[in-house]
Amino acid sequence: MRGLLGDRKGAIATLTEAARHRPQRERRSRALDHARLAELRLDQGDLDQAVTVWHAFLDDSAFLTCGRATTAMNALRSRLHPQRTHRAVKQLLVRTATAWASETVAS
Numbered sequence: 001m002r003g004l005l006g007d008r009k010g011a012i013a014t015l016t017e018a019a020r021h022r023p024q025r026e027r028r029s030r031a032l033d034h035a036r037l038a039e040l041r042l043d044q045g046d047l048d049q050a051v052t053v054w055h056a057f058l059d060d061s062a063f064l065t066c067g068r069a070t071t072a073m074n075a076l077r078s079r080l081h082p083q084r085t086h087r088a089v090k091q092l093l094v095r096t097a098t099a100w101a102s103e104t105v106a107s
Helices: 008-021 024-043 047-061 067-083 087-106
Strands: none
Touching: 008 024, 024 047, 024 067, 047 067, 047 087, 067 087
16 A cells, blocks of 8 residues: 555655565465565666565465466566666576476466
């Protein structure tokens, strides 16, 4: 809600805490928290933090078959594409493509 109201810093703080305190069994919710957090970090221009959070998303989403996670993956891949020459982004996009290929094979 904070993000929708324009309070990015508050939304980032809230989502960071939410993801940190979610139990292991709530992997889907934590993954989606990380996806939203990565979007907010990108909106704020904090590419390095967005990449770090995106890796956390991938850690959890590897165990999911969820339309919202797939949508989040596609959206963030699109948003990161313009920065694909940045070393960390390039590595992340390779990891994302690998995760995507694994998910496609598993489906």
